[in-house]
Amino acid sequence: MPMKAIIFYLLALLTVGSAAVVAFSRNIVYSAFSLLGTFMGVAGLYVLLAADFVAVIQVLIYVGGILVLIIFAVMLTHRIDDVAVSNRSVGRIPAAVIVVSVGVLMGTAIVSARWAQTANVRVAPTTAGIGDAFLGPYILPFELASVVLLVALIGAIVVSRKEIR
Amino acid sequence: MSGALFEIGLRHFLCVSLFVFVLGLYCVLTRKNAIGILMGVELILNSANINYLAFSHFSSGRYDGQVFALFVIMLAAAEAVIGLAIVLGIYQNFATIDVEATDNLQG
Numbered sequence: 001m002p003m004k005a006i007i008f009y010l011l012a013l014l015t016v017g018s019a020a021v022v023a024f025s026r027n028i029v030y031s032a033f034s035l036l037g038t039f040m041g042v043a044g045l046y047v048l049l050a051a052d053f054v055a056v057i058q059v060l061i062y063v064g065g066i067l068v069l070i071i072f073a074v075m076l077t078h079r080i081d082d083v084a085v086s087n088r089s090v091g092r093i094p095a096a097v098i099v100v101s102v103g104v105l106m107g108t109a110i111v112s113a114r115w116a117q118t119a120n121v122r123v124a125p126t127t128a129g130i131g132d133a134f135l136g137p138y139i140l141p142f143e144l145a146s147v148v149l150l151v152a153l154i155g156a157i158v159v160s161r162k163e164i165r
Numbered sequence: 166m167s168g169a170l171f172e173i174g175l176r177h178f179l180c181v182s183l184f185v186f187v188l189g190l191y192c193v194l195t196r197k198n199a200i201g202i203l204m205g206v207e208l209i210l211n212s213a214n215i216n217y218l219a220f221s222h223f224s225s226g227r228y229d230g231q232v233f234a235l236f237v238i239m240l241a242a243a244e245a246v247i248g249l250a251i252v253l254g255i256y257q258n259f260a261t262i263d264v265e266a267t268d269n270l271q272g
Contacts, residue, residue, distance in 0.1 A: 001171055002171055004173055005170075005171040005172075005173055008173045008177060012177075012181045015181060015184075015185060016181060016184045016185065016188070019184070019185050019188040019189070019208055020188055022188065022192060022204055022205075022208060023188040023189070023191050023192040023195075023205070023208075028198055028200060028201055031201060031204055032200075032204070035204055035207065038185070038208065038211065039211070042185075042211050042214070042215060045178065045181065045215060045218075046214075046215075046218055048173070049178065049218045049219060049221075049222040050222055051218045051221070051222070051231050051234070053231070054214075054218060054231050054234050054235060054238075057235060057238055058214075058238065061238050061239075061241075061242055062207075062211075062238070062241075065242055065245075066207065066241065066242060066245045069245055069246065069249055070200060070203065070204065070207075070245065070249065072249075073200050073249040073252055073253060074200055076253060076256070077200070077252070077253075077256050077262050090195060090197055090265075091194065091195060092195055094194075095191055095194035095195045096191070098190075098194065099187050099190050099191045099194070100187075102187065102190065103183060103184075103187040106183050106186075107180070107183055110176055110179045110180060110183060111176065115175050115176075115220075115223070115224060116224045116225075117175070117223060117224065118223065118224055118225060118226035119226075120226055121222060121223060121226065122226055126228065126231060129228045130228055130231055130232060130235070132228075133228045133229065133231075133232045134232065138232050141236060145236060145239050148239070148240070148243055149239065149242075149243060151243075152242075152243035152246050152247055153246070155247055155250070156246045156247055156250040159247070159250040159251055159254050160250040160253050160254060
């Protein structure tokens with residue numbers, strides 16, 4: 001069994017197992033912390049896909065930003081230690097039916113479709129190419145992204161501050 | 166068959182992405198806790214990113230998929246900030262973040 005396959009299956013197990021804990025855990029604190037495993041496993045999969053820059057960004061933004069934010073929000077809302085209240089699930093059976101049917105449909109598509117394959121699968125540093133793409137063909141979405149982030153920043157402040165009269 | 170299992174290709178990554186997506190969808194559909202729903206959304210966005218990078222690596226060989234993955238990460242950050250600010254606002258007003266308790270707009 002080649003090394004790459006071993007690493008892939010370990011990362012896939014980490015990712016899917018942690019995602020299962022996120023989806024099924026009764027305690028929202030466990031869900032929030034196992035999100036860490038999912039994000040790190042996904043970052044490892046990005047490395048296997050030769051996307052070094054995106055993997056680092058994944059660790060920085062998801063683990064360093066979004067996950068900390070989610071844990072803060074979990075801790076700021078009350079009764080997290082009460083298992084019965086903290087993370088209730090409703091409608092498990094209809095949701096399971098929908099989810100299984102969507103999964104079977106997409107799994108069939110994945111197995112049966114003839115995906116395009118490129119001739120040269122490159123494993124090379126990507127940062128310079130991504131920078132050229134951002135400042136070349138994707139310059140307009142790149143600038144719009146900065147506006148979106150500014151709006152999100154101001155919007156979060158406006159929504160969450162106390163009103164002062 | 167063992168060759169198909171050990172030769173890691175596009176379909177392996179798509180299958181991992183499918184599992185993460187399905188679990189995220191289940192999380193979104195069943196949670197009553199607003200933060201739990203946001204966690205499900207994060208799982209779905211991560212699975213979409215795995216797909217972008219897998220197709221970028223195996224199918225196109227260019228950087229467009231990685232650029233789109235970065236845009237998705239940026240939008241996920243903005244969505245988490247706004248979503249959690251709204252959740253904290255709901256908590257200040259309703260003293261709960263159960264999404265079924267906040268039905269003031271229901272006719």
